[in-house]
Amino acid sequence: MNDLLIILVVLSNIRLLSTSRIESLITWIGVQGVLLGLFALHARWVHLTADVFVVGLVALVLKGFVFPWLLRPVANVVHVSQEVDPYVGPMGSTLLGMVALVVSLWLGTRLHIPGGDMSRLVVPATLFSVFCGQLLIVSRKKALSQVVGFLAMENGAFLLGVGTLYYAPFLVEIGVLLDMFVAVLIWTVLIRYLDRAFHHIDTDQLQHLKG
Amino acid sequence: MTWLLAALGLTLAGAVLAFALGSRPVACAWMSTGVGLVAALLGLWPCAGVLAGGAVATFHAPWAMPLGELALRLDALSAFFLVPVFLLGALTALYGSTYLAHAVAPKNLGLAWSAFHLLMASMVVVVLAADGLLFLVAWELTVLASAALVILGGDDEANRHAGWLYLSASHLGTGFLLVLFLLLGRETGSLAFGGFGAAAGLPDGLKGALFLLAVVGFGTKAGFLPLHVWLPEAHPAAPSQVSALMSGVMIKTGIYGLVRVVFFLGHPAAWWGWTLLGIGLVSGILGVLFALAQHDLKRLLAYHSVENIGIIALGLGLGLLGLGAGQPAVAALGLAGGLLHVLNHAVFKGLLFLGAGAVLAETGTRDLDRQGGLLKRMPWTGGTFLVGCLSISGLPPFNGFVSEFLIYFGALLAVMAGPLPLTVAGLLLIVGLSLIGGLAAACFAKAFSVVFLGSPRSAAAAAAGEVALPMRLAMAALALLCLLIALAAPFGLEMLARVVDVHPAFAPAGASTIGVPGPGMGPFVPVPAGSLRHLARAATPFTAIVWGSFLLAALVGGVLAWRRHLLAGREVGATVTWDCGYAGPTARMQYTGSSFAQPLVELFHPVLQTEAHVHGIDGYFPVRARFASHTGDLFLRRFFQPLFHGIGAGLGRLTAFQNGVVQAYVLYITITLVVLLIGGLW
Numbered sequence: 050m051n052d053l054l055i056i057l058v059v060l061s062n063i064r065l066l067s068t069s070r071i072e073s074l075i076t077w078i079g080v081q082g083v084l085l086g087l088f089a090l091h092a093r094w095v096h097l098t099a100d101v102f103v104v105g106l107v108a109l110v111l112k113g114f115v116f117p118w119l120l121r122p123v124a125n126v127v128h129v130s131q132e133v134d135p136y137v138g139p140m141g142s143t144l145l146g147m148v149a150l151v152v153s154l155w156l157g158t159r160l161h162i163p164g165g166d167m168s169r170l171v172v173p174a175t176l177f178s179v180f181c182g183q184l185l186i187v188s189r190k191k192a193l194s195q196v197v198g199f200l201a202m203e204n205g206a207f208l209l210g211v212g213t214l215y216y217a218p219f220l221v222e223i224g225v226l227l228d229m230f231v232a233v234l235i236w237t238v239l240i241r242y243l244d245r246a247f248h249h250i251d252t253d254q255l256q257h258l259k260g
Numbered sequence: 261m262t263w264l265l266a267a268l269g270l271t272l273a274g275a276v277l278a279f280a281l282g283s284r285p286v287a288c289a290w291m292s293t294g295v296g297l298v299a300a301l302l303g304l305w306p307c308a309g310v311l312a313g314g315a316v317a318t319f320h321a322p323w324a325m326p327l328g329e330l331a332l333r334l335d336a337l338s339a340f341f342l343v344p345v346f347l348l349g350a351l352t353a354l355y356g357s358t359y360l361a362h363a364v365a366p367k368n369l370g371l372a373w374s375a376f377h378l379l380m381a382s383m384v385v386v387v388l389a390a391d392g393l394l395f396l397v398a399w400e401l402t403v404l405a406s407a408a409l410v411i412l413g414g415d416d417e418a419n420r421h422a423g424w425l426y427l428s429a430s431h432l433g434t435g436f437l438l439v440l441f442l443l444l445g446r447e448t449g450s451l452a453f454g455g456f457g458a459a460a461g462l463p464d465g466l467k468g469a470l471f472l473l474a475v476v477g478f479g480t481k482a483g484f485l486p487l488h489v490w491l492p493e494a495h496p497a498a499p500s501q502v503s504a505l506m507s508g509v510m511i512k513t514g515i516y517g518l519v520r521v522v523f524f525l526g527h528p529a530a531w532w533g534w535t536l537l538g539i540g541l542v543s544g545i546l547g548v549l550f551a552l553a554q555h556d557l558k559r560l561l562a563y564h565s566v567e568n569i570g571i572i573a574l575g576l577g578l579g580l581l582g583l584g585a586g587q588p589a590v591a592a593l594g595l596a597g598g599l600l601h602v603l604n605h606a607v608f609k610g611l612l613f614l615g616a617g618a619v620l621a622e623t624g625t626r627d628l629d630r631q632g633g634l635l636k637r638m639p640w641t642g643g644t645f646l647v648g649c650l651s652i653s654g655l656p657p658f659n660g661f662v663s664e665f666l667i668y669f670g671a672l673l674a675v676m677a678g679p680l681p682l683t684v685a686g687l688l689l690i691v692g693l694s695l696i697g698g699l700a701a702a703c704f705a706k707a708f709s710v711v712f713l714g715s716p717r718s719a720a721a722a723a724a725g726e727v728a729l730p731m732r733l734a735m736a737a738l739a740l741l742c743l744l745i746a747l748a749a750p751f752g753l754e755m756l757a758r759v760v761d762v763h764p765a766f767a768p769a770g771a772s773t774i775g776v777p778g779p780g781m782g783p784f785v786p787v788p789a790g791s792l793r794h795l796a797r798a799a800t801p802f803t804a805i806v807w808g809s810f811l812l813a814a815l816v817g818g819v820l821a822w823r824r825h826l827l828a829g830r831e832v833g834a835t836v837t838w839d840c841g842y843a844g845p846t847a848r849m850q851y852t853g854s855s856f857a858q859p860l861v862e863l864f865h866p867v868l869q870t871e872a873h874v875h876g877i878d879g880y881f882p883v884r885a886r887f888a889s890h891t892g893d894l895f896l897r898r899f900f901q902p903l904f905h906g907i908g909a910g911l912g913r914l915t916a917f918q919n920g921v922v923q924a925y926v927l928y929i930t931i932t933l934v935v936l937l938i939g940g941l942w
Contacts, residue, residue: 136923152938159941183930187923195922256920 054088055170058208059150062181065201066142069132071124074197075117078204082112085204089211100219107226108207116200116233120193123237127244129191137188145188149180162209171212178205192240192250196233203229261317261334267303267346268384270295275377282370289357292373293730296353296380300346303384307339307346311755318390327451328393332385336758337523340599341387341516344606347741348508349380355614355734356501358727362621363499364412372412376502379405379510386513392441392451399437399513403430406510409502410494422490422497429490433480440473440521453524460526460764467525471532474521475539482514484573485543486895488566492550495562496626500617503558507565508610512602515572519599523763528580530681536577537685544570544696546867546894552703553861553868553891555853556626557616560707561609564652567696568605572598574689575667578674583765585682592766592791593670593798596756601663604745608651608660611738615645618731619711622724628710628853630721635712637724640732642712644739649704651742654697657809659745662802667693669798702860710853717847747809750802757792766791854889861891869894 061081068074086109093101124130137145150173157173178201185198203225210222243250274295281288306317316335323330334342356376364372382401389395407430411423445451447466448458459470480487491511495503522528547567554560575598582591618641619634620626635642651658667689674686716722726732745752760766835845842849854861861870870891877885917928 152934156937156941180930180934183926187927187930190923252922255922258920 051088051092051168052170054084054091055168055174055208055212058084058088058204059174059177062178062201063143063146063150065185065197066146066181067139069135069139071130071132071191071193072121074194075120075124078197078200079113079117081201081204082114082116083109085207085211086110086113088208092211104219104222104226105211107223111226111230112200112204112207115230119233119237120196123240124193126241127193127250129193129250132189132191132194135189135194137184142184142188145184146181149184150177153177153180168212171208175205175209175212178202178208181205190251190253192236192243192252195252196236196240200229200233261306261319261332263302263306264317264332264334264342264384264388265319267299268381270299270302271377271381271384274299275374275381278373278377279370282367282374285361285366285369288370288373289360292377293353293357295377296350299380300350303342303346306334307342310334310336310339311343311758313754313758323394325393327445328397329391329452330394331390331452331454332388333390333453334388335762336755337516337520337762338387340755340759341512341602342384344512344603345380345383345387345509348505348606348610349383351734351737352501352505352610352614355504355617355731356499357730359501359617359621359731360499363414363501363617365415368412372409372499375405375408375412376505379409379502379505383509383513387516390453392445392453392456395453395517396434396437396441399517400434402510402513403427403434406494406498406502406506409506410498413498413502419497422493426490426494429480429487433477433487436473436477436480437517440470440477443470443473444521444524453520456524457526457764459524462525464529468529468532471522471525471528471535474518475535478514478518478521479539480514482511482518482572483543483566483569484539485546485566485570486899488543488547488569489893489896489900491566492554492559492562492893495565495613496556496558500558500613500620503561503617504610504613507562507613508606511565511569512606515569515576515602519576522576522580526764528584530581530584533577533579533581533584533685536573536580537689538577540570540573540575540577541688541692542570543567543573544692545699548696548699548703549860549864549868550891550893552699552706552857552864553870553889555628555889557619557628557631557707557711558613558626560628560703561612561616564612564700564703565605565609567700568601568609568652571664571667571693571696572601572605574598574693575601575663575670578667578670578685578689581682581685582670582674582678583763585679587674587678587682588765588791589794589797590670590674590678590682590686592757592760592794593666593673595760595763596753596791596795597663597666597668597670599759600666600756601660604651604659604663604742607738607741607745608648608658611644611648611735611742612652614731614735614738615641615648618727618735619724621727621731623718623720625718625720628707630718631711632717632721632847632850633713633715634721634724637721638712638726640726641735644735645712646708647739647742649708653701653704655701656805657746657812658742659749660742662746662749662805664693664697665801665805666798669801699860703857706853706856710851710856714850715847717850717852747806750799750806753795753799753802754792757790757795760791760795867894 058081061077061084064077065074065081068077086105089105089108090097090102093105153173153176156176157169160172162172182198182200182202182205185201186195189195189198207225240250247254274292277295278288278292281291310316316333318334319332321330353376360372361369379402382398382405385398386395386402389398407423407427410426411419413419441451443466444456444459447462448455459467462470475484476487483491495507498506522532544567547563547565547570551560551563551567554563575594578594579591579598582588582594616626618638619631622634622638623631647658651660654660654664671686671689671693674682675690678686716724840849861868868891870889873888873890875884875886877883
């Protein structure tokens with residue numbers, strides 16, 4: 050069951066790479082969030098304590114529902130529905146994603162992390178999520194796509210935290226989730242202002258601000 | 261050591277007090293003078309003790325600095341370098357009590373005095389430090405304090421430029437020193453000087469690298485050509501009292517560092533000596549040539565500092581060659597000559613810069629060709645300046661002669677007794693040093709005659725008067741020292757030998773005398789151990805010099821008395837100089853500095869590359885004509901400016917990476933991380 054959830058996370062990452070529609074990006078990062086939340090709860094089901102339960106539940110709610118709910122109105126307000134002219138298109142990104150998957154699997158065999166009784170897929174999946182997030186940030190121009198890329202990277206880190214450590218400090222996990230929440234809030238505001246000031250949210254145009 | 265710590269504490273307290281008293285210039289000046297004089301008295305006492313054969317003093321204190329230790333050590337070498345620091349520090353403070361207010365904007369006076377004391381304190385620590393980290397910290401403080409003084413020396417673009425150039429050059433040099441000390445520390449286990457002696461046993465290649473690092477790093481401060489470029493900019497820009505201190509003492513901390521490190525490195529390879537000899541010849545000859553072509557009195561003196569540093573390097577180079585070739589007599593004389601020249605140069609160059617400051621204060625310009633006839637108006641300044649000129653030209657009976665004589669003596673021994681390479685080195689040195697001496701004499705003939713002889717070339721020069729008493733006192737004291745050092749030379753050899761004995765090759769092992777076979781297989785006779793055995797050879801000629809000096813003084817006195825006798829009862833007329841029988845002469849018909857030096861400047865044009873701007877008379881009717889010449893620094897223009905321009909252009913291309921595209925920046929980070937990850941897990 051754990052492995053199934055991890056594979057679904059990986060697939061959702063590929064789905065993120067292969068779309069150019071903002072709406073779809075937001076939907077799928079939400080799906081990924083739900084998957085992660087489920088994974089967090091299920092992976093520790095045997096040792097489930099109150100704090101682990103809280104972390105898993107908060108993650109599920111935040112990542113799965115709150116973030117998409119915050120981001121979707123922004124996409125509507127700024128009238129951006131699609132990446133028109135990304136540096137690397139959906140097709141290219143997907144192919145690069147395949148390369149990244151192979152690299153991640155290889156790195157996963159080399160990288161040994163304590164807590165070995167977890168699934169062997171955790172480390173490659175983590176690396177793959179981080180790579181996918183970075184790929185999204187680097188290859189897309191719209192600020193919203195990059196927010197999603199960042200969330201995907203963070204999801205990778207969350208996967209590692211939940212997947213390898215039974216007793217990850219509650220404060221750390223919950224703190225990171227809180228940070229993420231604040232970050233997404235700020236971004237939604239920032240992107241609205243960006244749109245109001247420049248009438249677009251293309252981050253590549255920001256270089257015109259260079260003195 | 262207690263006395264020295266007291267001097268140090270007093271100087272630091274002076275720095276704080278001066279800052280606090282900034283709004284009351286008179287109180288600030290007198291407080292500073294007092295601090296300078298008392299600190300010198302406190303500091304010179306233990307130095308004299310160690311030089312007279314006293315025990316080495318040390319001081320340790322814990323310091324909350326990783327790898328560092330607050331360790332001070334006063335041995336003969338430190339004591340020898342501390343003497344000019346304290347002497348010149350006190351006299352320049354005395355001079356500055358009336359001078360500094362002319363040179364620095366009133367609002368900056370407190371700051372300038374504060375930086376002055378800080379410079380003094382940091383130099384004392386540099387010379388005393390027995391720990392690499394402490395040394396570097398003090399070294400940096402020296403740079404910062406003196407750069408502040410250079411910038412405070414005037415309110416214009418030129419000062420800021422000079423300060424900037426000085427800071428950049430010094431920091432480049434310090435970079436080399438950092439590597440030097442880290443390497444030394446790695447190889448010997450700690451940054452404490454006490455352990456650096458173990459560096460003598462390192463492999464030759466590593467020792468050579470350390471030597472080169474020291475030459476570049478310390479040479480930047482000392483002013484070895486072509487690392488001298490900051491000197492002719494910074495010295496004229498600083499207030500004269502600070503120029504005196506910087507040129508007389510501060511650049512010598514570079515020599516101190518070099519000597520200290522070379523002494524750590526033990527037995528030198530032959531090419532070390534050749535390197536220093538080459539640097540000395542180039543610095544000496546080119547330094548004096550560039551000096552010859554200058555119109556700015558302080559700039560001229562600054563180039564002479566390069567020349568004298570060259571002479572010091574010649575002495576040290578000969579010493580290293582002697583050590584390498586197993587000729588202790590040559591080594592002892594060369595090292596002693598170079599080291600003694602450090603002290604001598606501090607005294608006469610300090611004197612000359614103070615004299616230049618007095619001229620600047622009275623006439624308001626450093627331009628040689630706007631001076632003239634000042635000897636009658638400023639007899640004290642003129643007289644002492646003349647003593648400085650004679651000393652720096654290496655003429656007896658003044659101190660410049662004594663140290664150059666030791667170097668010549670060593671070179672002669674090398675020629676007569678040494679193996680072939682040493683003979684060649686000795687010959688080169690003798691030829692080079694003679695050329696330097698001759699050119700220096702020509703240059704100071706120009707400087708002194710244009711400034712002090714003839715008739716005034718400007719209204720300001722005509723209106724000049726003698727400077728205030730503290731300034732005169734400081735100059736007179738230095739002039740007296742020029743003479744005293746030369747006269748005391750036969751008795752000072754023992755002290756000098758103690759300094760040279762710091763080198764492990766000379767260090768006397770226990771006994772102060774050793775036995776050598778007497779003449780004709782006779783019984784053993786005791787002779788002093790260490791370098792004194794070789795230096796003692798110079799005692800006889802030195803004594804002859806002293807007697808010769810008295811003879812010379814009697815002769816000059818006699819001629820003067822005779823002249824007075826002949827002129828008694830006659831009317832003495834006065835007229836302009838160099839009127840050549842022309843009916844309506846003016847002061848502008850006199851030789852200027854440029855015309856005086858023109859034949860020599862022309863001869864060395866390929867090196868100097870003086871630019872002449874001539875607007876001659878080429879029509880039938882008289883028109884306005886003008887002539888101007890300018891000699892820039894060859895190395896700054898042809899070497900450093902193209903070099904840094906090239907570096908700048910090369911780095912400019914890298915800005916393509918900083919393109920402002922967020923995605924690109926993230927990509928850099930990603931690539932770096934992935935490469936590191938894959939590299940780490942390969």
